Amino acid sequence: MDNNQNRYRSNPSRRSFLLGSSALTAAGWIAAGTGTFVLKPNWAHADGHIKMGIATDITGAIGASGNTCWQVAQLAVSQINDAGGILGRPIELILEDTASDPGVAVGNVRRLIQKHEVDVVLGGITSAMREAIKNPITKRGKTLYLYPQLYEGQECTSHLYCTGPTPYQQCSELIPYLIKQGNKRFAMPSANYIWPQLLNKWTRRIIEENGGEVVLEEYFPLDQVEYSATVGKIKSEKVDHVFLTIIPPGLGPFGKQLFESGFQKEGGTVSCVYYDENSPFYVEPYALEDTYSCLDFFHSVNDPFSKQLVKDYNAMFKDTNYLLTAGTASTGMYRGIKLYEQGVIATNGDLAREAVSEALDNISVPEGPGGPYKTVPGTGHCAMNMYIAQNKGGDWNIISSANMVPPNECA
Amino acid sequence: MDEIIKITFDILSFSCIMVLIVSGLAIIASLMGIFNFAHGEFVLLGAYTTYLFQEAGLPVWAGMLVAPFVVGAFGLFLEATIIRRFYNAAIVAMLATYAIGLIVREIVRPLIGGRFWRVTEPIPGLFEIGDMSFSIWRGVIIILTIIIMTGCYLFLAKTNYGLKIRGAMENPALARASGISTTKLYSFTFAFGAALAGLAGALMVPLYLLFADLGLRFLVMAFLSVMLGGVGTFEGPVLGSALIGALVPGFQWLRELPIIVDILSPIFSEVLVFITAIIIVKFKPQGLIKRGRL
Numbered sequence: 001m002d003n004n005q006n007r008y009r010s011n012p013s014r015r016s017f018l019l020g021s022s023a024l025t026a027a028g029w030i031a032a033g034t035g036t037f038v039l040k041p042n043w044a045h046a047d048g049h050i051k052m053g054i055a056t057d058i059t060g061a062i063g064a065s066g067n068t069c070w071q072v073a074q075l076a077v078s079q080i081n082d083a084g085g086i087l088g089r090p091i092e093l094i095l096e097d098t099a100s101d102p103g104v105a106v107g108n109v110r111r112l113i114q115k116h117e118v119d120v121v122l123g124g125i126t127s128a129m130r131e132a133i134k135n136p137i138t139k140r141g142k143t144l145y146l147y148p149q150l151y152e153g154q155e156c157t158s159h160l161y162c163t164g165p166t167p168y169q170q171c172s173e174l175i176p177y178l179i180k181q182g183n184k185r186f187a188m189p190s191a192n193y194i195w196p197q198l199l200n201k202w203t204r205r206i207i208e209e210n211g212g213e214v215v216l217e218e219y220f221p222l223d224q225v226e227y228s229a230t231v232g233k234i235k236s237e238k239v240d241h242v243f244l245t246i247i248p249p250g251l252g253p254f255g256k257q258l259f260e261s262g263f264q265k266e267g268g269t270v271s272c273v274y275y276d277e278n279s280p281f282y283v284e285p286y287a288l289e290d291t292y293s294c295l296d297f298f299h300s301v302n303d304p305f306s307k308q309l310v311k312d313y314n315a316m317f318k319d320t321n322y323l324l325t326a327g328t329a330s331t332g333m334y335r336g337i338k339l340y341e342q343g344v345i346a347t348n349g350d351l352a353r354e355a356v357s358e359a360l361d362n363i364s365v366p367e368g369p370g371g372p373y374k375t376v377p378g379t380g381h382c383a384m385n386m387y388i389a390q391n392k393g394g395d396w397n398i399i400s401s402a403n404m405v406p407p408n409e410c411a
Numbered sequence: 412m413d414e415i416i417k418i419t420f421d422i423l424s425f426s427c428i429m430v431l432i433v434s435g436l437a438i439i440a441s442l443m444g445i446f447n448f449a450h451g452e453f454v455l456l457g458a459y460t461t462y463l464f465q466e467a468g469l470p471v472w473a474g475m476l477v478a479p480f481v482v483g484a485f486g487l488f489l490e491a492t493i494i495r496r497f498y499n500a501a502i503v504a505m506l507a508t509y510a511i512g513l514i515v516r517e518i519v520r521p522l523i524g525g526r527f528w529r530v531t532e533p534i535p536g537l538f539e540i541g542d543m544s545f546s547i548w549r550g551v552i553i554i555l556t557i558i559i560m561t562g563c564y565l566f567l568a569k570t571n572y573g574l575k576i577r578g579a580m581e582n583p584a585l586a587r588a589s590g591i592s593t594t595k596l597y598s599f600t601f602a603f604g605a606a607l608a609g610l611a612g613a614l615m616v617p618l619y620l621l622f623a624d625l626g627l628r629f630l631v632m633a634f635l636s637v638m639l640g641g642v643g644t645f646e647g648p649v650l651g652s653a654l655i656g657a658l659v660p661g662f663q664w665l666r667e668l669p670i671i672v673d674i675l676s677p678i679f680s681e682v683l684v685f686i687t688a689i690i691i692v693k694f695k696p697q698g699l700i701k702r703g704r705l
Contacts, residue, residue: 059520059525060525060526061527061622063524099525192677218677219678221677223628224677226660226663227663228422228660228663229660229663229664229666230663230677232418232421232667233667236414236667248620249622253620256546257546260537260546260549262537282527284529284531
């Protein structure tokens, strides 16, 4: 460094330093502010509201799913409120953005419970998020929590109900079907967190029970962008099928790089159990072509209630980019809200957590996205219809379906 | 043999991206002694400009053409208003650039809704050599990087202005005494470095995704490259970035070998890049190419 430059020093005085740092702190406090968003029903009287907290990812890597959940929640609640609310009481929706960041989420969720004193919380999408917010909600917050997303199972916390599909529901039909198609050698490139790790255990077992073989199982940091080595290995190990559990932001680059290696051109197939009609947000269309998915709902399901639900959603949110899909937790969100409604009706308006939770343990709902569903007593999970679909030209064509598949969790 | 060609191609394409990103940072650091913590955000702005063109329905390649000019102009503006006040206090300059980076990043974040967005490459698809397929766009990046780096080298080595820049890099006081206006030089160089970063961001965003923390991801690797390559020359950091660019996917490829795959997880491979860099710096503290005034 030039000697002349070292001679010049700036000496901030103590006063200006203190002034500066206190101004900075004040700015920080103001900036942190309140991030809550409250939707009051328009026929409100001051008391009698049922407060429903939605804690979902409006921003961040999982934002596409979170925004869909929030919109579906608004649809479900407006349908309930328009019909007179739950036993005459309207629902007030309170949204907190968990920002795809479990660290940030814990603080925001605490605000839902301590400041807004909600009667129930629905939300969380990734398992990492659920793990972060479940204790602030159910243990310290002593509040009922419904988790709407497909996940890895083994969530048996009391007063926590899961309304999305479990590994058994997703894989027990899909894997045998794939093996029957002639896929013997499987690769499992995964994101490094709890959902892929536990899901892969299930999937590996089902694969091996059906005569298949797992040749590659690897876990990557969530933000890894270079997958050339893994893709090279998939090609050289002559993998027939990639069972993908990478999540955004790594998903886009991986899908691209896998396609660019010529894997699909040479007959390889891909499945991902959260791929749905919203996946073009994350994955290029050419990487999505011919992939398989197994979910509780697709737009092509031939069920009048489901079709009407999609129509109502599209009418309420015209021109939205976020479609009502199963991989985004929004079908689970709808199910969760309707389950809560049935639970409160069953307790005759008693909102106490223990009462509603006990009621939720045994509820059958005849109509929902994808078909009927019911909670399996003692498990905290739902049995629901499952559909295997394949993507052709952007549309998901249903290949096979199974009715009221049991969740097979927390038995 | 096929494998080796594939590996070389993938490593080369990632190295080229690193070289594009780091060359701007290197010029600024070597000439003005300022480590520009906002450099990642220049990359982000280049990527964001390209995304805006895509959203407006204009061709993506037009966005890529415009991005370096937009970011260069922004760099010029920053230099004139903020950076030039700190030439005599390099540490404070780093803080200032860090603050600028923070501001830019957090302004872009709500503008893109805090989300991740796809930008489709102007020339998608594969090209085939034998029975190997390669991404066309990565090939384009490699070719463009070679052209741009050759152009930069020729500019620095063969032109009058380049001579002035090199002179000012070696000995600013003597350059000023010889009548070279270092103020104008610094403005131009900062803008040029920013433009290079903007171009890098624009070119590489189709390979990944646009998100607000894109710059941060590459900033750390960029600093590693400059540290490795040595401040004070143009070739040093370029070499450093090529090395880092090779190591990041290279360590992943190492996992192809039988024993290594058991001890090296993908996550540890990332850590290993940093460990390797630290080891190299231990033996060559001035960097790989030590010249210039440091």
